[in-house]
Amino acid sequence: MTWALIRGVLSGTIMYGVPLLYATLGEVIGQRAGMVNLGLEGILLIGASIGFAVSIETGNPWIGVAAAAIAGALFNLVYAFLVVNRRANQLASGLAVMFLGMGVSAMIGRAYVGGGSKGLVRYQIPGISAFPWATKTMFSYDLLVYFAVPVAVLVWWILFRTRWGLSLRAVGESPSAAFAAGRRISLLKYQSALMCGLLGGIAGAHLSVALARTWSEGMSGGRGFIAVALVIFSKWHPLRAIVGAMLFGGAVTLQLQLQAQGSSISPFLLNMIPYVLTLGVLLVWGGARRFAAPGALGRVYSGEE
Amino acid sequence: MSKLLKGVARIARKGWAVAAARYAMILAIALVAYAIVLLLAGKDPIKACVDTFSFTLGTRYGFSEVIVRMVPLLLTAVAVAIPSRLGLINVGGEGQLYMGAWLATWGAITFTGLPQAIFVPLLIVLGFLGGGVWAAIAGFFRARGLVNETITTLLMNYIAPLIVGLSVYGAWRSREPGSSAFPQSVAFPDAARLPRFFDTRVHLGIILALVVLFVFWFVMERTKWGLKMRAIGGNPEAARRLGIRLGLYIVIVMFIAGGIAGLAGMAEVSALHGRLRAGFSPGYGFIGFLISWLSGGSPAGILTMSFVLAVVFSGGSLLQITQGVPFAAINVLMALILFVVLIKPRLPRRKS
Amino acid sequence: MSSSHDMRTATQQFDTESPAPLVSLRGITKRFPNVIANDSVDLDLFPGEVHALLGENGAGKSTLMKILYGFYSADSGTIAVDGEEAHIGSPLDARKLRIGMVFQTFTLIPAMTVAENITLYLPDLPAVLDNRRIAEQIDEFGKQYHLDVDPRLPVRDIAIGDQQKVEVLKLLVGRARVLIFDEATRVLAPHEIEGLFRIFERLKEDGYAIVFITHKLREVLACADRITVMKRGRIAGTLIRSEATEEGLVALMFGDAMPREIRQTAGERKTDGAPLLELRNVTTRAEGEGTRLDDISLEIRPGEIVGVAGVSGNGQRELGDIILGLIACARGRRLLQGVDATSWIAGRIRASGVGFVPEDPLGMGVVPWMTVAQNAALGSVETYARHGGLSLDWNHVQRDIGTSFEELSFEALNPWVQVRTLSGGQLQRAVLARELGRRPKLLVASYPTRELDVRSAMAARRVLATLRDSGGGVLLVSEDLDELFSLSDRLIVLHQGRIVGTFLPHEIDRHKIGHLMTGSGGTNE
DSSP states (O other): OOHHHHHHHHHHHHHHHHHHHHHHHHHHHHHHTTOOOTTHHHHHHHHHHHHHHHHHHHSOHHHHHHHHHHHHHHHHHHHHIIIIISOOOHHHHHHHHHHHHHHHHHHHHGGGBTOOOOOSOEEEOTTGGGSTTOOTTTTEEEHHHHHHHHHHHHHHHHHHHBHHHHHHHHHHHOHHHHHHTTOOHHHHHHHHHHHHHHHHHHHHHIIIIIISOSBOTTTTTTHHHHHHHHHHHTTTOHHHHHHHHHHHHHHHHHHHHHHHTTOOOOHHHHHHHHHHHHHHHHHHHHHHHGGGSOTTHHHHHTTOO | OHHHHHHHHHHHHSHHHHHHHHHHHHHHHHHHHHHHHHHHTTOOHHHHHHHHHHHHHHSHHHHHHHHHHHHHHHHHHHHHHHHHHTTOOOOTHHHHHHHHHHHHHHHHHHSTTOOHHHHHHHHHHHHHHHHHHHHHHHHHHHHTTSSOHHHHHHHHHHHHHHHHHHHHHTTTBOOSTTTTTSOBBOOOOGGGSOOBOTTSSOBHHHHHHHHHHHHHHHHHHHSHHHHHHHHHHHOHHHHHHTTOOHHHHHHHHHHHHHHHHHHHHHHIIIIIISSOBTTOOSSHHHHHHHHHHHTTTOHHHHHHHHHHHHHHHHHHHHHHHHHOOOTHHHHHHHHHHHHHHHHOOOOOOOOO | OOOOOOOOOTTOSOOTTSOOOSEEEEEEEEEETTEEEEEEEEEEEOTTSEEEEEOOTTSSHHHHHHHHTTSSOOSEEEEEETTEEEOOOSHHHHHHTTEEEEOSSOOOOTTSBHHHHHHHHOSSOOSBOOHHHHHHHHHHHHHHTTOOOOTTSBGGGSOHHHHHHHHHHHHHHTTOSEEEEESTTTTOOHHHHHHHHHHHHHHHHTTOEEEEEESOHHHHHHHOSEEEEEETTEEEEEEEGGGOOHHHHHHHHHTTOOOOOOOOOOSOOOOOSSOSEEEEEEEOOOOTTSOOOOSEEEEEOTTEEEEEEOOTTSSHHHHHHHHHTSSOOSEEEEEETTEEOTTOOHHHHHHTTEEEEOSSIIIIISOTTSBHHHHHHHHTHHHHEEGGGTEEOHHHHHHHHHHHHHHTTOOOOOTTSBGGGSOHHHHHHHHHHHHHHTOOSEEEEESTTTTOOHHHHHHHHHHHHHHHHTTOEEEEEOSOHHHHHHHOSEEEEEETTEEEEEEOGGGOOHHHHHHHHHTOOSOOO
16 A cells, blocks of 8 residues: 555545535435435536636636535525425426536536636645645645535534424424424425535535536536435435545545556446445445435335325 | 317317327427527527428438437337336436447347348347346336335446447447547448338337337236236335235336337447447437326327427437537426426316 | 312303303314315313313314314304404414314324424424423423423334323423314223323313313213314204213214114124134234234134234234235244245235225225226236236126125215225225125224224124124224224234233223233223
């Protein structure tokens, strides 16, 4: 195990894991309200394309991130409208948002394909530079990375320590009980969809603005669906999502690093890893987790909603 | 005059007229939205429409192209419609299509010496198997209560093209001059190509598709298996208690559905391209999904919608050539259609 | 216990000695698509008394209170609270007026803790939750009214009787003054019912107004101070306790049309032959929130009805399911008519002559959007399949439906209507006709008369008795002890997945059974 390998795995884990974490947190909030959003992939793409485009046009990557967050939130309102107002099938509604996101992001991003940006400013963890083996660029990440875990803790606190969070969870467990307790179910669902879209937009923006620093069509590559699987893996709990996202990022990265460092395995096989891994996660934990899911979600998976 | 109105009113009350009106309205809304999208992209929607219609319905070649396009749409739509009767959502048409094409390609370039009379049935079987097994995996996991088939099939959609890419860039790679630009498999022997008709590209696939459509209708509406399948879709708990074997039906239905989508893939590579290319499908699987949803899974609706969308699609390729609209715009159109279906617009109805 | 109420007569509306009504309903009317649920109903609720709302299923009592609670809105009529007209558009409005309701099916969230469930319910919650203060309040009320539950437990881990206490605590901590109980005793064993009435007494003393909705005469006579009888959406009469007699109340509930229950025929009954069902030391694995069956040994002989008593959730559903083959035996053996059927799947068991009447016919027994005929065909598809399955003989289906309905003396139904348009009673009859038309040897009937009007309930019981009389066997699961005692030839009691007692009906009384049902030793609480 060389030093280069460790460094590579660490930074790869962060690169893969952080946007995944934001996306997963967004989906956790949505699913805690009883809504499975397969359109997260579309939201990621919208966030990535708009984030990149705006950051190029305004010259300020943070404005790009903000624009991506807002765009993601608005986009998810489409999903919320279909599911809440029209009582449409959740899985199909998610797919509609997914298509829309794929199409609109491709159209927006067309002018920016291949372009580059300087990305978000990176800050090194204070004190690292004191170590003799530290280079100038090591352990140096942008603010969104540093905020990732605090945001996860914030999401946990909101869900479990506030009135809004309790109401939201009630809606996801049993809408009839929530209604009997006087909660406005539609409003809560819309609010949760907004937050899901917001976090998804940020995740997408991080991908294009900070990490890849470019745009290409479909660049989220299925991370939206992986996030849906991670929600199940982390038993719908924001703090466990941190572990899930990092573990997943680490596993993918480790494989990639090992192969890249000297084997001739076809890139096609490598590209399959995230999906196969996701399937694996779902298979191993999906069955057992069924009973840990928010009560109202069961109806979604059995096709009643 | 009043007799005419009475006649119109009587027709208007009939179920099929309502359904037809509903389709027309949905399409109208979607097309208007698409026109707006085109306008925003700086294209002339009216010219695009006129171009499309005059080509597809006005010329012999155009019409034959529509028939050709209908084949994968019909098949992938049925591949979604059958499981939907059981309450299953199969979004994996795309992946099943690729795996059908993949397995058929393997057969075509491995058994090169066979005569066409043997090749064609072999390809049909292989195409069916490839897609069928791919979908049955998802069905199996659903039957065991592990993962919802929507997510599984969606994920497997990403894996299948990679498998195809692996083979096309690897063992099956064509070494012909000029192919390094567009990686593709070695060519199929002529005997492995589906027969064509009328000097056009219309091929055996359309017959397959129509047969599949008819069998779908017949089995669902008339046979005992169809009744049981619809019972599963209507109330799986009651079906279980009545002794219907849910798990078995789920796996078998997914296998059949995947097989049908696999046939679409096989038909495309065998009849049209004559070789396997990475990414040869412009999203047929997803469009089939839309068609099935748009028509509520009814065979007549699927036939109609496939035709209409084949017209639009032929226009689509034309659009790309003549007007430079990115294919991603079709994604938007698909989203809009799905959106309109899900909104369930209410038609003005008479009190009956 | 307190018995110091003034004697009030119902004819005096405003007695100067008694307090003014807390809640007044005037002219409440509510229509649903097929029925008038409430027809110009007037009602007064006074503090410090238990007001029983009595009537058979479907009389409109539940609807009336749901209107008061804001769950429904009345088509016309007024509601006054403390003398002032009130507009109650939602449960939130009702709770602000300090009106609370405990529903038949609890509105608790199983995955959340007792404390969270109560917290959810409180009006005027701060944005950031103060969990400690709420825990203190739960403690206080719990001690004062004997409603002790551990607030940190998730609701799904506590017994149903305790869950009901949580429902009451919700209302009390939420400062309700009017407490409405809808069929509260359905899930309770007899001694628990007495415990509930004692809680009522304590609450009464402190001035709470309690409304007790029920269809059970005996309970009303045991706990009510004032009784209002409803029949078909209208008030049939209001009495105070001292004026009420069993016959008088029955007369008000049914008028002159009280149907007479057909008595059990103790005559010719074929009871020989191998047992129709034998379960030998059967144990199952628990699925998620289900109950694990533990070492069950049971026999059902031809010509007998075995009644299963137990608090809901103690394995009744699993017992029925294992007979039907929907659950596998992890250990033990299952024999049908002497043949080892342990490895048989549900379809094979059904084909061998086992039928079922599920506890929720619409949700578990039929396909709602399919017609009566299609559902009947599904009952035995192979019988009606022709040409190897390529077509179905719908004429045969229709004939069989007709025959079955005739044999059971049911009113004919149009077989081409969708099953979801049928009323509860019609649906149950359709299911019974389908199942009995197959001439089953064994029938698993789960709560077959729950929520049925009296006439339909009696018809269902008659059908079961007839099946038994002709040599069939029935497993009857019911929460209605009266029904169990009157129909069963043998009774078993289930508690936490085990059979804790087997009796002949005359050998045991309701109290002893109640204690077995709840696993308590038989001493008074």
